[in-house]
Amino acid sequence: xxxxxxxxxxxxxxxxxxxxxxxxxxxxxxxxxxxxxxxxxxxxxxxxxxxxxxxxxxxxxxxxxxxxxxxxxxxxxxxxxxxxxxxxxxxxxxxxxxxxxxxxxxxxxxxxxxxxxxxxxxxxxxxxxxxxxxxxxxxxxxxxxxxxxxxxxxxxxxxxxxxxxxxxxxxxxxxxxxxxxxxxxxxxxxxxxxxxxxxxxxxxxxxxxxxxxxxxxxxxxxxxxxxxxxxxxxxxxxxxxxxxxxxxxxxxxxxxxxxxxxxxxxxxxxxxxxxxxxxxxxxxxxxxxxx
Numbered sequence: 540x541x542x543x544x545x546x547x548x549x550x551x552x553x554x555x556x557x558x559x560x561x562x563x564x565x566x567x568x569x570x571x572x573x574x575x576x577x578x579x580x581x582x583x584x585x586x587x588x589x590x591x592x593x594x595x596x597x598x599x600x601x602x603x604x605x606x607x608x609x610x611x612x613x614x615x616x617x618x619x620x621x622x623x624x625x626x627x628x629x630x631x632x633x634x635x636x637x638x639x640x641x642x643x644x645x646x647x648x649x650x651x652x653x654x655x656x657x658x659x660x661x662x663x664x665x666x667x668x669x670x671x672x673x674x675x676x677x678x679x680x681x682x683x684x685x686x687x688x689x690x691x692x693x694x695x696x697x698x699x700x701x702x703x704x705x706x707x708x709x710x711x712x713x714x715x716x717x718x719x720x721x722x723x724x725x726x727x728x729x730x731x732x733x734x735x736x737x738x739x740x741x742x743x744x745x746x747x748x749x750x751x752x753x754x755x756x757x758x759x760x761x762x763x764x765x766x767x768x769x770x771x772x773x774x775x776x777x778x779x780x781x782x783x784x785x786x787x788x789x790x791x792x793x794x795x796x797x798x799x800x801x802x803x804x805x806x807x808x809x810x811x812x813x814x815x816x817x818x819x820x821x822x823x824x825x826x827x828x829x830x
Contacts, residue, residue: 541773545796545820549583553817555804556797558599558610558641559744561787561828566795568783569596569609572804572813576609576619581788583819591617591624598642600650610642610652616680630654630678630686639678641698646705649727650680651689653696653710661805668714671695677710679727689729690721698744698783700753703829709753713741718755736769744783744797747829754794756781763796765824775822786828794822 550556554572561567565586566579576596578587591609594617598610609617614630614637630652631637640653656674660666675693680686690696694714701708701723708729709720717737722730736742736755744756752767758780765773779798787793799817807813 540771542776543774543822544776545778545822547821548818549795549821550579550585551818552815553799553819554813554815555782555799556817556819557597557744557783559746559783559785559795559797559819560599561785561791561795562599562601566785566787566819567599568797568819569599570817571595571597571612576607581793581821583821589619589624591619594624597640598652600642600644602644603646603648608642608644608650610639612638614639614652614654614678616642616650616652628680628684628686630680640696643699643701643708645701645723645727647727648682651699651701651708652678652680653699654678655695656691656693659695664801664805667695671714675712677708677721677729679729681727687728689727690732692732693719695741697742700745700747702747703749709735709745709747711742711745711755713743716741718742718745718753736766743781744785746784746786746794748786748824748826749829750826751829752826754784754786756784756796758782758801763794773824777820779816779818781820786824788821791827792824794824796820796822 558569576589595612596609600608616627638655638659672694675696677690679689697711697713699710718735720735740759742755752765761777763775783797
């Protein structure tokens with residue numbers, strides 16, 4: 540097993556970076572608490588900032604024709620047109636007071652959303668493991684705009700990946716300390732849940748490489764681990780909680796990692812200024828991104 544310590548910080552002064560993606564030659568991510576989607580080059584030089592007033596962007600995906608789709612914290616899907624954010628659909632049509640996390644889109648243009656099933660408590664973070672247990676689901680928005688529940692019984696479903704062959708959806712089931720996977724049926728619905736990996740702590744963001752390796756962020760132990768067939772092959776240690784990872788860069792062998800802390804997501808009181816512990820690291824690895 541290969542172990543190393545992350546040293547190269549390419550971006551800092553962020554609050555809570557999440558939703559890392561490498562797309563169209565750039566690093567994209569959300570700074571959730573500043574309500575922005577930020578684009579940078581591979582060295583961390585910021586190229587663009589897109590504002591989403593009143594929303595907490597957290598998941599990024601693109602349709603087959605290249606349109607940016609942003610998943611908001613409160614189960615809303617948005618895009619960005621003519622220099623401003625635009626609401627596409629509010630998925631909480633059933634009246635559920637639910638939060639969401641990641642968003643992925645398949646080759647057919649169908650959107651999957653990781654839904655907590657209930658609201659997250661930003662004041663009492665430890666209480667969420669009990670409150671969210673078994674309430675989570677994965678929602679599927681078809682190209683016709685119809686939303687269906689395609690998986691349930693999860694405990695804070697988090698980052699998702701669709702494998703390069705489009706046959707499997709992988710999801711971090713964070714509060715259950717595991718990652719699960721599902722076969723994707725032809726109509727976009729999901730097969731029975733399968734356990735992909737289990738952990739001693741909760742897994743967060745993930746990213747796939749061309750060898751089928753899955754890099755997983757583990758905030759509480761300040762590590763990113765690469766798994767192949769459930770076995771750990773690589774570990775990167777961080778000075779801080781790492782919440783998301785993405786493979787990219789010119790050679791697709793740069794592992795980008797978002798570090799912050801949960802306290803940064805709690806709104807300050809009495810007009811206090813937000814702390815900015817968020818930063819993004821770059822680590823060079825051997826195996827390139829899956830896509």
